[in-house]
Amino acid sequence: MSTQTEDTDTGNDAPLVVENVDVDVDPIEANRRLFEGSGANVVAVAAMLYAMFHMAALNGLSISNMTGGVVDIGFLPSFPLETWNFRIVHIAGALALGFTLYGARSFAESARDETHTLRYIAYILMMPAIVSLAAAISFQMEIASGVMWNGMDARIRFNETWWFGVPLLVATVGGIVASWFHKRQRHGFSAPDLVLLVCAVAVATYLITIFGTLMRNSTGTPFAPIGMSLAAIAGSLLIMELTRRVAGLALVIISVVFLIYVFVGHYLPGFLNSPRISWQRFFSQVYTDAGILGPTTAVSSTYIILFIIFAAFLQSSRVGEYFVNFAFATAGRSRGGPAKVSIFASGLMGMINGTSAGNVVATGSLTIPLMKRVGYNRRTSGAIEAAASTGGQIMPPIMGAGAFIMAEITGIPYVEISLAAIIPAILYFLSIFFMVDFEAAKLGMRGMRSDQLPKLGDLMRKVFLFLPIIILIAALFMGYSVIRAGTLATASAAVVSWLTPYRMGLFSIGKAFETAGIMSIQIIAVCACAGIIVGVISLTGVGARFSSLLLGLAGFSQLLALFFAMCIAIMLGMGMPTTAAYAVAASVVAPGLVNLGIPQLTAHFFVFYFAVVSAITPPVALASYAAAGISGANPMETSIASFKIGIAAFVVPFMFFYSSAMLMQGTWFEIAHVFVSAAAGIFLLASGVQGWFFGPVAAWLRVVLIAGALAMIAGGFVTDAVGLAVAILAFVVQKRIVRPTDLVRGSD
Template identity: 60%
Template sequence: MLGCVLFTAMHLYALNIAPIETWTFRILHIAGGLMVGFAITAAMSVDPEGGAGKGSRPAGIERFAALITALASGYAGACALALWGLSEGPGVAVTNWLPLHLAVALAIASVAGVVSSWCFPSRGDRIHWPDLALMVSALVVAAFLIFVLGRWRMAAGTPLVGTPELLVSASGVLLIMELTRRIAGLALIAITSVFLLYAFAGPYLPGILEHDGYTAKRFFTYLYTDSGVLGPTTAVSSTYIILFITFAAFLQASKVGDYFVNFAFAMAGRSRGGPAKVAVFASGLMGMINGTSAGNVVATGSLTIPLMKRVGYHPLSAGGIEAAASTGGQIVPPIMGAGAFIMAEITGIPYTEIAFAALIPAALYFLAIYLMVDLEARRDGMQGLPKDQLPLVTEMLKRVYLFLPIIILITTLFMGYSVIRAGTLAMASAAVVSWLTPHWMGPKALLRALELGARMSVPLIAVCACAGIIVGVISLTGVGARFASMLLGLADTSHFLALFFAMCISILLGMGMPTTAAYAVAASVVAPGLQQIGISPLVSHFFVFYYAVLSAITPPVALAGYAAAA
């Protein structure tokens, strides 16, 4: 898909060759992610016949809805073109009514597109018309924000904003939440909705939850600043996440990722409970790059879980081992599922210091899993896989050069190269080493890797933007500071009690969310309180990060466990 390729290529070009102004880049990043996301996701059920089959809405109603949506999105797009084409330059509109017309049409198109995507089934072989309207809406939001960016920086979140700014920012929030609903389900949307409701219900709430309340204009425009949607979560998703997800796509397209799994099978497959030990190694390595526990369970578990069951592991144990190993990959340096980069962005602590600090916890985590796997295999008398079903160790050792991308990544990071440069060099090396294999990457394979990078990045982009909404609410209402004061009061009684309470909040806030979003939200609420009771920033954020990661395997949600069960 051309759009996916262009989306990934734009990021690589901007990150390495021609940097774009920070806010503009993040606005384009979110708009591009929304457009690609709406293009590749289905809103509700897919109707392969494309007709008014059983359970579908009458064709006349759908045509009317399509007409209204098309007119609104088309008019919004025309207003955006006029805003740019008929003005003297960004920030200078020809008429006063043009922004208002754009905003009203955009709001109608966004709401109509979302509702229509729920009500009318889509065809599986082409972009559905509501999704096309939502793609146009995402582009119009970006065009308007970039046009008024100079004023937006100064006025957003203040009483100086007008109705156009309110409608555009609210439409942007709606689009982000709709794409997140499609990709991540209702858990994150429910949490986000609670925070949105809290922003308006504050005057009626008791205790530390009370605040003065905010007008819709001030609230929604504040969310679309670097204190909310355009803040740390999007800063990371627009740089490190998309870079390393694209790196993972290059590993997959070049079959280097398959080599990692085969190498693990060759080394540990014949040992007692071999497939489970392979799952521990492969899931930890790929989970480090993947950025989402549940996604990694699906990627590696489809191979390891059936093999674990075949050598004698109970299905519950097989799923649990895979879920635990994939979740642990999020704390494995140097990438840590992008968690290290978010932590560096929030705390200002050098990335290398964070990566070094993660070494011992990650080693202990996987040592514990490995020992439990081995003890269960010994207790039940399990054997490994037969030799004839495993790759030859000698063949794997002959191709050990395929570890070069990971070696280059780690080496360049600790030589002081920037994360962007190190990731780009590792990505290029994945393509180069593929030339020494039958799966060498030519132009078509490179384009396929860029497309795959965009498709794999979109879920995390949507989730990070949605987490930015929550972070914006926390920042605006000050609930994080009040929570910190409460922790400080608990610490006067017992540090253990304060830490236990912080752990529970980190797990609860992270339930149902990918790692990056879980940590970003928990760090906004819990970490400041831990620092106020005397814990260093690095330790505070690692404490929060660890338990936010563990939310993926903590009942009742246990997103990684759910993926393993599927």
């Protein structure tokens, strides 16, 4: 076997230990606190109860809809829980847990490094935080006693401003700023963050109080109590600060830009011009279902957290470990085995995981070192893992929760969306497989030895561990609700664990709920933050004006309009988790595509795919950067390599436009034809990009192969014939005409 000299590890023949891998252990973020003793127990119980509350609410309660009716979303006896209240508690709980667990900055190494002065300032800031909370409670008591609440009443306006709003903003802003400079040891609670926790509870208490009255209908009008706007400002600041801590600055910066646009848009020219909006009117609406409590939070409070709980149960029952070992046993012996294992394992785990970067860290810690051991360089090892983990977000039936958000936004049945995703997902992973295989062929790699791999026979005796996934898929396609199917799958994970050494008892189940509560913080924060952006788009009307711009471009060329939409979707998605990226892009780009006459399902899938692949698109490619951190390669080089490996994902969405059969829209013959044609095109595309077509390929022939690939991807009979002719010509050239010396001179 040939080896590389460029940053590859030596010792390829050394035993590779892949049995008893522990991919089910979550990495600890650098800014997550590690409590000890009673503090650790308090936080653990809080996280457990938070996740259990959602599972109970989704299965034992009913949530009344916006019109006042009751929607039974579970299958246990009902108890009414109002939708907005449920979502407010959902966000407030995540804020409280998030500020408790995640620090605003690095931790102090010792007690001497702690900033005691800021702790005392935080104690002072706690007083206005408690005042605002007490005021919100007193408002609730007044309303309960029959006081008519009216935003025009001078007394009420004074009390809401000076007893609730101003103390809340002082505590919120002061707590955030103090937390940036306060240093505390990693095992201790942070005083400024406890202030923010109280502020989060005060915001939730006030909003539940006010939205429980007729004042909900006054949002955006002069009758809206000023407390609504002040609470929304504080709530938005808390959401953005937590998002910064758990997901970085990218989404926060975009949110700030959109918020600035609200108040300067009337000065801007062209399609960016928006009507003048007062701060009180805007903020009285942004913390409603038009913004923060809208589609993104609707999905995070139901489907996303449900599947996070499911993933935590899979983790506790060690099913994730089984998935990876099964992948090694089945694909490890083929050339470049660990890379193909990465495709299988990362795709499967990424389907459940809500973030590409998170999945890279979870599975890449195992697969990337093994890829380096068999001969892939650091850059390629990280790129393969990043591309495979990103593909998990488009893998049905869960699609990293993207399918549920799409169903929520479009109203298209979930099953229809899941079916439509099958062919594009297969094509994406076929492309990565071909790219990986051709890379291994160029490098002369072998597969791993049998003694380096888990025994397939042993794993087949544990095939029942796939049961939770099978139950989930079967229940969904049998017509069960998503919540019921997810709950059954979660319960089955606990049941099958009793057939393994890792039996889930009460303690393990509690630990799984605790893990789910902690895992959910990041995605809830980014969904709420994305809700701010969605609110700006909705309330300023910029989405409709963007649609007009696309219509204008379509007058010149529909392909140009699609290309422009692609660029906007990728830019909006850079630096954001998939769910938030799609939610924002769907609000800005998808309506414009629908106005072009593109079917709604096609338009949203087009946007969704580019929001997903933004995770491997330079210059801001979070999945690639996470993989580079594990592989030790240059992040930018890794992102470019992952972009190359996932190149098919940038072509497939355009196929939706030219052939709706790609999304299962058509006869079975049309669907089969477009799938076979596209798969052949993907093969030619990978051959041209990698420079391998039954052997090394000359540079001019690579260009010909790529042209043939694009012809076959178009999906027409004439273009298929052209692509087939190109493939035959390339094969003949490879086997009959060009001399080996020419191939060497023409290859990379």
